Amino acid sequence: xxxxxxxxxxxxxxxxxxxxxxxxxxxLLILPHILPSYYIIFISYALSFAIASLGFNxxxxxxxxxxxxxxxxxxxxxxxxxxxxxYLPNIYxxxxxxxxxxxxxxxxAALIGIIALRVxxxxxxxxxxxxxxxxxSLILKFYTITRGSDGLPVPIPKFIGLTIHGISQDVFIxxxxxxxxxxxxxxxxxIMYLIVSSPFGKALQAIRDNPNRAYLIGINVKLYKxxxxxxxxxxxxxAGSLWSIVNMYTSPEVAxxxxxxxxxxxxxxxxxxxxxxxxxGAIIYTLIKLYTVIFTQYxxxxxxxxxxxxxxxxxxxxxxxxLRAYKFLAPLTIKRERKEIREKxxxxx
Amino acid sequence: xxxxxxxxxxxxxxxxxxxxVSFTIDSNEVVGIVGPNGAGKTTLIxxxxxxxxxxxxxxxxxxxxxxxxxxxxxxxxxxxxxxxIVNLFERISVIDNVIISIFSSRGMTRNMLKPADFYTxxxxxxxxxxxxxxxxxxxxxMPDELSEGxxxxxxxxxxYATNPRLILMDEPTSGVATKDKFRIMDIIINAIRANKLSAxxxxxxxxxxxxxxDSVLVLNEGRILARGKPNEVLEDxxxxxxxxxxxx
Numbered sequence: 001x002x003x004x005x006x007x008x009x010x011x012x013x014x015x016x017x018x019x020x021x022x023x024x025x026x027x028l029l030i031l032p033h034i035l036p037s038y039y040i041i042f043i044s045y046a047l048s049f050a051i052a053s054l055g056f057n058x059x060x061x062x063x064x065x066x067x068x069x070x071x072x073x074x075x076x077x078x079x080x081x082x083x084x085x086x087y088l089p090n091i092y093x094x095x096x097x098x099x100x101x102x103x104x105x106x107x108x109a110a111l112i113g114i115i116a117l118r119v120x121x122x123x124x125x126x127x128x129x130x131x132x133x134x135x136x137s138l139i140l141k142f143y144t145i146t147r148g149s150d151g152l153p154v155p156i157p158k159f160i161g162l163t164i165h166g167i168s169q170d171v172f173i174x175x176x177x178x179x180x181x182x183x184x185x186x187x188x189x190x191i192m193y194l195i196v197s198s199p200f201g202k203a204l205q206a207i208r209d210n211p212n213r214a215y216l217i218g219i220n221v222k223l224y225k226x227x228x229x230x231x232x233x234x235x236x237x238x239a240g241s242l243w244s245i246v247n248m249y250t251s252p253e254v255a256x257x258x259x260x261x262x263x264x265x266x267x268x269x270x271x272x273x274x275x276x277x278x279x280x281g282a283i284i285y286t287l288i289k290l291y292t293v294i295f296t297q298y299x300x301x302x303x304x305x306x307x308x309x310x311x312x313x314x315x316x317x318x319x320x321x322x323l324r325a326y327k328f329l330a331p332l333t334i335k336r337e338r339k340e341i342r343e344k345x346x347x348x349x
Numbered sequence: 350x351x352x353x354x355x356x357x358x359x360x361x362x363x364x365x366x367x368x369x370v371s372f373t374i375d376s377n378e379v380v381g382i383v384g385p386n387g388a389g390k391t392t393l394i395x396x397x398x399x400x401x402x403x404x405x406x407x408x409x410x411x412x413x414x415x416x417x418x419x420x421x422x423x424x425x426x427x428x429x430x431x432x433x434i435v436n437l438f439e440r441i442s443v444i445d446n447v448i449i450s451i452f453s454s455r456g457m458t459r460n461m462l463k464p465a466d467f468y469t470x471x472x473x474x475x476x477x478x479x480x481x482x483x484x485x486x487x488x489x490x491m492p493d494e495l496s497e498g499x500x501x502x503x504x505x506x507x508x509y510a511t512n513p514r515l516i517l518m519d520e521p522t523s524g525v526a527t528k529d530k531f532r533i534m535d536i537i538i539n540a541i542r543a544n545k546l547s548a549x550x551x552x553x554x555x556x557x558x559x560x561x562x563d564s565v566l567v568l569n570e571g572r573i574l575a576r577g578k579p580n581e582v583l584e585d586x587x588x589x590x591x592x593x594x595x596x597x
Contacts (some may be wrong), residue, residue: 014464194462202441202465203458206449209438216398216430217511218421218453273440 017193021186028182037174041246044178046286047185048243053266053278054192055235060264061272062196063228064208065121069128070263072135073233075255076108077101077240079139082152082250094157094180098241105237106230113229117222129257136255151251154244169248181242188235189279195231196275204228236263265307271317280319284310351376351515351547352397357406359392359571366392367403368571374515379541379548381562381579383555385591388568390551391433394517397549398430399423410515424454429513431505433520433551437492443503444488447475450510475510481540482506498525498533505537515547522557530554534561555592559583567591 032040052074059065080101085092116127139146146152156164156172164172195201206214207221215221244250253259262285270281288306292299314321352374359367366389374380382390395401397408399420408416415423438446451471452458466472479485482502484495492500501521508516521537522530538561541548552558558565559579567574567582569591575582582588 191462194464197464197466198461199452199457199463199465199468200459200461202445202449202452205441205445206438206453209440210436213436213438213507214449214453216400216420216424216436217450217507218424219449219458220421224458 021189025182025186029179032174032178037170040174040178041170042286042290043283044173044181044246045243046283047181048239048246049263049266049282049286050239050279051185051188051242052236052239052263053270053282054188055232055239056263057267057272057278058192058196058204058228058235059232060267061278062201062204062208063225064211065225065229066125066264067128067232068125068257068260068264069130069132070233070236071255071257071259072112072128072132073105073109073236074240074243074259074263075132075135075139075250075252076105077237077242078154078244078247078250078254079146079152079240080104080237081157081241081244082154083145085155085157086152092155092157094159094245096160097157098184098238101237101241102234105240106234109230109233109237113226113233117225117229129260132255132257132260136252136257139252139255146252149252151249153249154247157245173246177245181246184238184242188238192235193275200224200227269307269310269317271314271319271321271323273316274319274323277317277319280322281317284318350374351378351411353407353409354397355407355409357393357396357408358404359389359396359401360404365389365571367396370406370568370571370573372566372573372576374547374549376514376547377542377545378564379538379550379562381558381565382549382551382568383553383558383565383592384568384574387570389571390568391519392571393568394430394519394549394551398428398517400430424511424513427512427514428517429508429511429515430517431501431508431519431521433523435497435500435504437500437503437507439492441491442488443484443490443492443495444472444475444479446492446503447478447506447510448472450507451475451478454511478506478510481536481543482509483536496529498522498529501525502533502536505540509540513546515549516541517549519551520553521550522552522554530557531560555583 031043052070056067056070059067081097084097084100112131116124116131119127140148142148156169164176167175196204203214203219203224206217206219207224211221240254266281266285267278268281269285270279271277285307288303289299292302292306296302310318350373354373355371357367357370368389370393382393384390392401396403399415399418399422402417406416407414410423410426410428413426415426438449441449448465448471451474452465457468457471476485476488479488482505484499484502484506487495487499492503495503501524505518505521518537522533525533534557550558550562562579564577565579565582566576567588574591575585575588
């Protein structure tokens with residue numbers, strides 16, 4: 001009986017999460033009907049960054065490892081798409097390039113992880129920065145393959161069983177690609193939610209909080225950090241490949257350390273202690289960039305000041321601030337939730 | 350017999366932290382280790398749990414040589430430990446601290462795509478363990494919202510959740526208010542006796558040692574000074590002189 005009640009309670013919780021997700025999808029789906037296409041392209045950027053931040057936060061928020069070089073995976077994803085488009089146009093199908101981007105970023109993460117996770121936390125952050133700068137330099141130097149600082153164009157990909165031609169890239173993004181991005185984003189979000197709330201995710205949280213104790217209760221700390229690193233790198237690689245199609249172009253800057261810091265900013269801005277914090281951070285970060293570019297030529301300075309103010313005002317990130325505001329503004333909801341918990345406990349007794 | 354220790358040695362340069370120590374622990378036996386500061390009590394616990402490796406000697410657990418096995422393998426074999434300074438997972442709830450320990454000891458932490466909340470039998474087990482340790486009413490609290498005594502209990506509950514046969518506790522009542530010490534020890538000892546576990550308790554408080562353990566091991570400068578029933582050992586003049594500095 002007790003097990004059954006617990007199960008029902010968990011199902012209720014899951015239903016609540018699913019309802020929130022459905023509302024979120026609904027909002028995303030109606031946006032193209034109420035916003036100009038310019039905004040839809042920016043939301044597409046935000047969705048790619050949100051996938052990157054989600055992946056990054058598995059490492060930072062759930063495993064306690066800060067990397068200053070995650071842009072390298074983003075670059076691998078983006079360049080996988082661009083290089084296939086340039087050198088293997090016959091297989092330049094969306095499904096194939098995304099699969100190759102996933103595999104290449106996962107393999108690269110698996111390789112780098114073997115070396116990077118041998119060092120302690122502070123050195124890990126610096127080592128990852130070094131790795132990303134090495135890849136940045138290689139992209140610049142191998143001009144004949146990567147076209148160096150000129151970058152590579154990313155045309156509209158073909159789709160297996162579907163032909164799209166005769167439309168501009170902007171129209172392609174607004175009419176088709178935006179919906180593909182939403183689908184991939186939702187799937188990524190669900191998979192990440194399952195990962196962080198699974199026993200594996202709990203083990204990562206144990207490692208984050210107290211690696212020595214985690215080891216002493218039987219968790220293979222090094223191996224689990226490695227798994228987290230590979231999953232995180234794969235997510236960021238996926239984000240890079242999706243982003244390159246929105247951006248229509250990729251250049252070495254995506255491997256630069258400053259882009260890694262953008263990923264860190266997005267995650268911290270939204271709040272790395274909250275599951276949806278990095279998603280919120282990616283959206284807000286993209287919006288800040290969008291509006292500062294519209295209003296001032298000093299957009300870098302302006303966006304920097306805005307982000308600084310937000311960080312100082314909300315040290316737990318905007319997600320944390322929203323959560324606090326929700327608790328402040330919705331006492332009735334909380335009262336109801338507490339009543340539900342009391343009711344559940346009463347039944348269990 | 351659950352544990353045999355033969356001629357165990359651990360030196361830190363000139364300091365002989367553990368020097369030729371041999372003893373045994375029977376099944377269901379609760380052994381107290383006492384001794385002055387620097388006697389080698391914590392080093393001995395660290396050697397048995399695998400936190401430190403000995404310079405010489407042998408440790409046998411249920412007939413298996415575990416002298417050089419890493420701690421997580423010893424844990425899987427049934428040796429758990431708690432710490433003098435409480436060692437918790439601070440950013441997750443009290444119940445999750447115990448749940449992680451259960452997942453880990455059952456080899457379930459590789460499961461990646463099913464929410465932990467859906468392992469209702471694990472949650473039930475965690476609640477039962479928290480009930481044993483008197484913490485079930487605070488299961489949704491964060492560890493930093495607990496009193497020091499409760500934190501100690503949670504630390505031991507995490508070790509207990511790994512389903513051990515031998516549990517090593519390093520000063521389970523240190524830092525706890527005097528009035529709460531006996532309540533905490535009552536809870537710990539009841540849990541150990543109810544599950545027929547063996548235990549090693551390192552403790553400074555001799556009242557606690559004499560009240561709760563089956564036998565006492567007195568260490569001094571890394572060597573065993575005495576071993577036996579608490580009332581006999583603690584009345585030994587040499588032990589008194591070592592522990593209190595005077596012959597009483």
